[in-house]
Amino acid sequence: MATSQTTPTKLSNLQMELLKLYPYTVSEVELQEIRHVLADYFARKIDTEMNQLWLDKGWNEQTIEDWKNEHMRSRSV
Numbered sequence: 001m002a003t004s005q006t007t008p009t010k011l012s013n014l015q016m017e018l019l020k021l022y023p024y025t026v027s028e029v030e031l032q033e034i035r036h037v038l039a040d041y042f043a044r045k046i047d048t049e050m051n052q053l054w055l056d057k058g059w060n061e062q063t064i065e066d067w068k069n070e071h072m073r074s075r076s077v
Contacts, residue, residue, distance in 0.1 A: 011019070026034070053059070 057063075
């Protein structure tokens with residue numbers, strides 16, 4: 001069975017910004033620091049969005065306990 005993969009036709013604004021860094025050579029330590037900065041940024045964004053979701057949906061610790069005990073079944077179509 002063949003799967004279809006889409007190739008973006010243009011670069012995102014993030015990709016364009018990162019391309020501006022290409023002329024610079026950085027050490028492995030600096031590269032690790034840059035990766036850490038990017039990972040930290042996206043982790044904070046996810047935390048913020050999850051916190052807002054918890055507030056909007058009224059979720060709490062009991063919600064998590066309920067989810068743990070829920071029996072999810074998937075159906076094949």
